[in-house]
Each structure stands twice: as C-alpha cells, then as structure tokens.
Amino acid sequence: MVFKGIVEYASINTTYEQAEGGLESSHTCDLLEPGARRRTLPFDWGLECGASLLPRSLGGLLLPTAGKRVGYQTPPLLGHLRPSRYGGLSPPPLPLMVADALKHQCVGGSLCPGVGVQTAAMANQEINRREEFLKTQQGFRKNAYKIIDEMNGWSNNTAGSTHLVDEILHSILFLGKINKTPFSPNEIFSSDDILQALMEKYPRPFQFYLTQLPRRSPFSCVLDMIVLRENPENEEQIKQSLRELISDLAPQFLVSSIICISQKSNTDQSSKRYYGVSMSTNGPNPGKIVIGASCLNNWDEYVSGAVMTYYPNNNEKKAYFDGTIEVPGNIRCESFSLSRDEQMSPCKSCHNLFGLNTEETKKWAYGNCAEPESLSNLLKNEEEVKNGTTVHDRSAENRQRAEEEVRQDLQAVLRMIHFNTWSGEFYNPESE
Known part of the structure; x- marks a missing residue:
C-alpha cells in the first residue's frame, strides 16, 4: 500500500493478560481526543483492513506488555477488533512499545477515503503472509x-x-x-x-x-x-x-x-x-x-x-x-x-x-x-x-x-x- 495524506484516528487500547498458553489480548477502541499528542514512527506498517485493523512491523519484536494497557493509533474502525491469530503469542510484533497515540498516514482502504475493497483484500493477504512467516520463526x-x-x-x-x-x-x-x-x-x-x-x-x-x-x-x-x-x-x-x-x-x-x-x-x-x-x-x-x-x-x-x-x-x-x-x-x-x-x-x-x-x-x-x-x-x-x-x-x-x-x-x-x-x-x- 502507498501511504500519504492524513486521516482521523481512533485509539486502540489493548490489554495483555498472562494465560496458560502465553499472552492473550483484548481490544477496545476509543476516538482520539482533540489535541492528543501524536507521533510518527519511521517503520513500514501493514494494515489489516475490514473488521480487524492492527499495526505491526515487518519483523519487529514481541512486546513485553503482559498486564499493561498500550494505546495505538490507527484509522477509524467500523465494528470491533477481533483477536489476533497469534494465539499464545499475541500481540502482533512491533519494534518498540508505544505508550502514546501514533499518527499514521494512508491512502484509503475501506476505512480511509478513496480506496475500495480490492486494496483491503490485498492488505489482508499481506498481513496473513507476514503472520504465517512469523509463526514459522517461532x-x-x-x-x-x-x-x-x-x-x-x-x-x-x-x-x-x-x-x-x-x-x-x-x-x-x-x-x-x-x-x-x-x-x-x-x-x-x-x-x-x-x-x-x-x-x-x-x-x-x-x-x-x-x-x-x-x-x-x-x-x-x-x-x-x-x-x-x-x-x-x-x-x-x-x-x-x-x-x-x-x-x-x-x-x-x-x-x-x-x-x-x-x-x-x-x-x-x-x-x-x-x-x-x-x-x-x-x-x-x-x-x-x-x-x-x-x-x-x-x-x-x-x-x-x-x-x-x-x-x-x-x-x-x-x-x-x-x-x-x-x-x-x-x-x-x-x-x-x-x-x-x-x-x-x-x-x-x-x-x-x-x-x-x-x-x-x-x-x-x-x-x-x-x-x-x-x-x-x-x-x-x-x-x-x-x-x-x-x-x-x-x-x-x-x-x-x-x-x-x-x-x-x-x-x-x-x-x-x-x-x-x-x-x-x-x-x-x-x-x-
């Protein structure tokens, strides 16, 4: 995907709990408050569009965030986030813990103006490919x-x-x-x-x-x-x-x-x-x-x-x-x-x-x-x-x-x- 232009974002609050099989995650979404501090990170982000939209790096590290609440910034979501397919290795990997809202730039997808279903499907395929690769690396x-x-x-x-x-x-x-x-x-x-x-x-x-x-x-x-x-x-x-x-x-x-x-x-x-x-x-x-x-x-x-x-x-x-x-x-x-x-x-x-x-x-x-x-x-x-x-x-x-x-x-x-x-x-x- 090509990323440019600025859209409004929602804050994704993810809670990680220690479970028998590893870390389990739950997600809630809130609108970004006006004036909240934003930060841009120089990483290539994959976006899973549709019902699930999760940021991740091309090969970052799993976050040591058991029991902590972490806020991410991503385009507005329709509906609820579903849990990551990582199973016991939730959440998806990021290069570092992000404790404040993030500013993300993108052109469309079903959740951004100007891009349709095809782009969302391609994004989903790329996310699935990366996720499967990361599973093999475990x-x-x-x-x-x-x-x-x-x-x-x-x-x-x-x-x-x-x-x-x-x-x-x-x-x-x-x-x-x-x-x-x-x-x-x-x-x-x-x-x-x-x-x-x-x-x-x-x-x-x-x-x-x-x-x-x-x-x-x-x-x-x-x-x-x-x-x-x-x-x-x-x-x-x-x-x-x-x-x-x-x-x-x-x-x-x-x-x-x-x-x-x-x-x-x-x-x-x-x-x-x-x-x-x-x-x-x-x-x-x-x-x-x-x-x-x-x-x-x-x-x-x-x-x-x-x-x-x-x-x-x-x-x-x-x-x-x-x-x-x-x-x-x-x-x-x-x-x-x-x-x-x-x-x-x-x-x-x-x-x-x-x-x-x-x-x-x-x-x-x-x-x-x-x-x-x-x-x-x-x-x-x-x-x-x-x-x-x-x-x-x-x-x-x-x-x-x-x-x-x-x-x-x-x-x-x-x-x-x-x-x-x-x-x-x-x-x-x-x-x-």
Missing part, C-alpha cells in the same frame, strides 16, 4: 530456550562443562539478533527470573553478543557436552543422545542434521574418536558468518585453509590460493544422519576440500558439513595424521591474503544485515 525461540535449558541442567552435574553453556548462550543470542525475525534475550526466555539467573551466572554472553562473533555454531557446544557426558568411545550412545534431543526440537533452527566421526585409523577401533556436526544455522547469511568465523578463529589451520580456498564464493577456487588438503587414506572419516539413522557419503564439496573418496555429486556450501569440524579436531590432536596430510599451498603470504578476504566478506555481510557493532573480535567463553 521455532527459533522455542529451540533456543529448550537447548539452553537442557545445557544448563546438564552442566549442573557434568564437571568441566560450564564454559560450554557460556559459549552456547553467546552463540544463540547472536544468532537471535540476526535472525530473519530478531529475538532479544527477553523474548527467548519465558521468565524474567530465568533470564536474571542466567545473566548473573553467565554475564559475558549478554555483554558481548552484540560486539563479538561466535567461533562456531551452537550445536557444536551441544555435541561437546554430550561427548563429555557419555565419553568419546561411546559412539552409539552419543548419536542416540543427540537424536533424542533433536526429536523434541523444531526442525531447521539451531539444530545440526549430520554428525561426523574421525579416527586416525580406519582399522583400529580403539583409537580415539573425534566428533563434529554440521552448521546449525538457518539461512545463507548466518551460515556464511559462522563459517567465516570458524575459518579465522576455530578450525585447525589445514581445515580452515581448505575452506578459505572457496569461501566466500562457493562456485570456484581462488586464483591465488589453493589451501585444499588430502588427508591420509587410512584414516576413518564417516558421517551419519541424525534424523534417519543412516550413514552418509561425503559430498562433492568435502571431496574437493579434503580428498575424501566419494561418488556423491551433490555439493553443499564449503564448510557447512560435519566433516570440517571432525577433521579439525583430529588434526589438532593427532600429530601423525597431520604430518601425513598433503597441503597444496603452504604460502604464508597467500594464506594471509585469503584470511583478509574472509574478514572483509564477514564485514560486508554484517553491514548488509545491519549488524554494525562488531568489534572485529571473536568470543572466547570464560574458562572454569
């Missing part, structure tokens, strides 16, 4: 809360694990900030008491999630916690524990789909196992950010060099740098689905990066798979494997140039999504 909030709650509970009886809770908190808070529908810490946690307790126990994630990037995606912390609890040799129990957790989570958000296990020998099953999971990010920008951060501040130098050969352009190698490697042919590097309980062949991308044998032709984004993390852990800890690995380009100058390109691309992606507060640093969790 999986992030639900998974974030469940994963953090589970990790915090595990850490209470797992020695040497609190740094994993610290790290996953930071990673999830950062990803919540850059999610298509952003989620603040207040929105992730259902209780102020829970939020306050976490902030007191783990203050640094809340202090740095707006200025430092996570070194890896959240599910890597979950993996480390479960390996610590189950012991690395108990491979089947580790996979089963991950599957049980995933079965209780919404798909896509903060969840890895693949686990990889590497050993220095494919015949000696008593050798130590090193685990990795695929990136638990949703969407191209979060994935690109975390892969770039892992290259610069997490993975073994051989693995990061291989990934940087293609990153950020996944379609071709860099002309000046070939950091791809060939790991020894006698190591074990096997991947398994965490949803279907079956072994997975390495994709074509992992063949290009690490020389892994495969007949698979499918390519995933370089660095997205579980193999980079698993092989990185293997190379960091098994000197014999690292010494037997072939590196195609060992030029320090070329590598430095590749690293600088990764950093520049990170900055460009962050600017594109309007995350302008990165200090250039990566988050290191507080050790115990």
